Amino acid sequence: MKKTLKSLLFLTFSLTLFGEEIDLIFTNGNIITMNNSKDVQEAVAIKDGKIYKVGSNKDILKFSSEKTKKIDLNGKTIIPGMVDTHLHFLRYGLTFYQIRGNGKSKEEIIEEVKVKSTLIGDKDWIRGRGWNETIWKNPQLPSAKDLDNASKNNPVVLFRSDNHAIWVNSKALEIAGITKNTKDPKGGNILRDKNGNPNGILVDSAMDLVLDKLPELSEKELEKAYVTADKEYSKMGLTTIFDAGDDVSISLVQKLIEEDKIKTRVNVILDPKTTEKYITKKVLAKDSMINDKMAITGFKIKYDGALGSRGAYMLEEYSDQKGTFGNKLMSTEKLNQLVNDAYELGYQPHIHAIGDRANKEVLDSFEKIFKEKNKDNTELRYGIVHSQILSPEDVKRYKELEIIAIMQPIHATSDMNMAEDRIGNERIKGAYAWKTLKDNGVIITGGSDSPNDYVEPLYGIHAAITRKNHKNLPEGGWYSNEALDIYSSLEIYTKNPAYLWKMEKN
Template sequence: MSLIKRITLLVLFAITASVNAKSLHIYNVKGYTFTPQRELVTFTNMVIDSGKVVSIGDDSLGHAFPTAQQLDGEGQTLLPGLIDAHGHLLGLGASLLFIDVREATSAQHAAKMAADYYQRNPDLTWVQGGRWNQVLWPDKEFPNAAILDETLPNVPVWLERIDGHAGWANSAALKIAGITKETVSPEGGKILTDELGNPTGILIDTAMSLVEKHLPEQNRQLMQQQLNAAGEHLLSLGITSMHDAGIDKRTYDFYRELAADGELPLRVYAMLAATAPELPQMLAAGKVTTADEMLLIRSVKAYGDGALGSRGAALLAAYNDDPRNKGLLVTAQDKLPGLFNQVIGSGFALHFHAIGDRANRLALDQFAATFATIGGQELRHRMEHAQVIAVDDIIRFKELDIIPSMQPTHATSDMNMARDRIGPKRLRGAYAWRTFLKQGSILAFGSDFPVELANPFYGLHAAVTRQDRNNQPVKGWIPEQALSLTESLRAFTIDAAYAAAQEQTIGSLTKGYWADFILVDKDIFAIPAEDLWTVTVNQTFIAGEKVYQRD
């Protein structure tokens, strides 16, 4: 035996002395992970103790842990648990429990789906759900209340658009909300009207609250049902941690209660909603974490604008397909200094929703101003979506240490309308993952579920190919912005963890990190990129405990 091998075994046996008999040795896997230095490494064996990784290596690793429980990986591919850096946990649960009209081929089809749903659930006082997208319908026009009235004239209906930035109400819902031709659109929102000034049933951004405040109350029982549904779904997709983009005080209390009892189904990095009336009290309570690191609260989510699909994204120049419209500022410009100073001054990171180039520029300007006056640049601030950006503003993300938190499937979902909305020139700064990476920005990837489907392998596929799941367009949409699989996986693991200041405990499978990992049915580095979206999760583990097993 060589001197080096003898020394290696002595070190491994020394490690073994501190590992108890309940440790787990996983062998016969094709393992991939990133080191804390963000380098991709491979392994075939991993040892876990007390929920954390003890070591990874080759077959010789097992000799040092003879008392460990043995798990044959059967040649499966093992990856770190995937992290979705932007989603809505209870919103996903609601979408799984309510009517989903994502597959509707027209407004009339969506209305029929809603009516069929009500027939199956006749005790409902409201029909709720959504995920419609008029861009995919033949006329590409917003629907109206009259279409819903044809199938559901008496029960109120509220269906959110796929991006969550517009809602579709029937006449019964408009009546309950008291919305008439005299109703004034609130700041940061818009009530769409017809040529006679009558409300059409479409409410944009903050105007949605006019209906939403009349919806059935969100009680604890319903929240638990939503959490259960969402947790089960995400674990089946290999997501072991998610960043919840904007929670109110009720959800804040709910998560803290569950975390204290060890009942959260996956790791949650929750952002406080800037719109919550109780924000000052939640900030004053300080950052929230737990010993098992299942819950972390250290940031605030604020809204700069709306979404591109509903023409609510705030643009520097008018929309190409709506010359009188520059979008909406959900948070007024004059309120930004107070908001930024309040959040950052409390030691919390600010994660700012900005889709249009104007919203991004205003946020960058305010980050710079706040850093100059009160500091706080080191807090891992983020731009959520960072979707359409003036090319000259992209470098400012690096200069100001702002993390672009982006969603790959947004690009492949939006490619059917983005050029129409903003024209070819502005596309140069849109969905610009490669540009950000080239300048040294760290990317955090997510899905924005339930706006998009939560499956992270759909996101990996979109990031690498810039194609939809029909592999269109053939060469990819704006293919120069595509990433490698290594870069994309990093953005769903160690770099997503970095964006939550968790890169020293999750996102990697190296010594001392939580043993959050998945076993999947295909080696993602050995299959064609076009097949990435077909990968299926067989098992999911959090802190070394199996939390999902494929049937």
């Protein structure tokens, strides 16, 4: 008895003395560990907000003390915190305070603009996002005149759901100085009516003509948006996000994390303009770790546009618009220079490539740097964001070069209304090809590109498994041969993002 008591006292003493006292224990659960051996356990111990140990009820309860909170799961499932490897933190938060066009008809959006114009000053901008003409009864692009009927005095700018086109009214065109004589900027398009006048739709780099005129939001408005988004992420089970950030957002998010107003871990992928600043100042990645919940690890590089707005850069012309091949947003030389700069400074390039030609040229750029530096991607872990339309030979190159496909499963079910129209029934076989990539040994990570699409990770997992949208359509799934199994779908939101961030051993 004395020996047993002595052992028990020693155990209690050891746990508290060496800081091993556990905060929280879950028992009687279905704990999916997502480790290499695919273990499923009964219980898990949590310390300082992190998983300390998993095992049987008996093994884990040994770490319990009087201060430990215990929760009986009664057979419920726990998975590791989910990660979104490509979204827009601020933009999502702002959707709660601006026009939200997601899933709405053109008429509904116009009515919201009309109401908004009665609530603000005459010269105030009306902002919003989420419209998608392909889901409307009349799937034609809208025009400035449509918005003029809702607001003639307030300039209006509404982002398309893919964030690669904006719909503006005549007042916004006037402020930006866009007329019949304004030429299309390189890498962008000013869409026009039959008389050559701007019709209110600006694509890719042409958007900047209006966006550069937008007044900056106040810090109070930005803070409210970030805090709102963070609360939503917590409800969904998102514990870590990869966010395209700039100087202003980085400092504000850091402040909010330190004030404990943001709980989510944030991996910053610098937006293109901030990337150029870091390159000019030669800021090393190793000097960019901010705190244990925030780091700057990558450069965001936009190489082409989006499929919906026919900006994705294609090897062959669009099936529904002859003579159109999409937009290449920079020269090959510029791309190669940015990839080299990322290597020299220690950052991971996250390169936006949707079209098959864009993917091919980005793979060429990666192959070039690997040969020049005598490196392979199992160490560097460079990724292509979207990896959406691939030629068969480039699927194999993804594996040969060990490129990580940073994909958004929900894009397939959002694009299914128009994707085959855009690229035809042959090229579609190499689009949203998750299972083909997986079968070829390519590592895929999951995300949402929110607010361009629904942020809920369970929507993404559902799309990956079923090839259906969150309304469970279409019956039988869209090109269901490219669906992933359940475990692989969980991997792309848990285990694989950790690999991308080089955190798989933490």
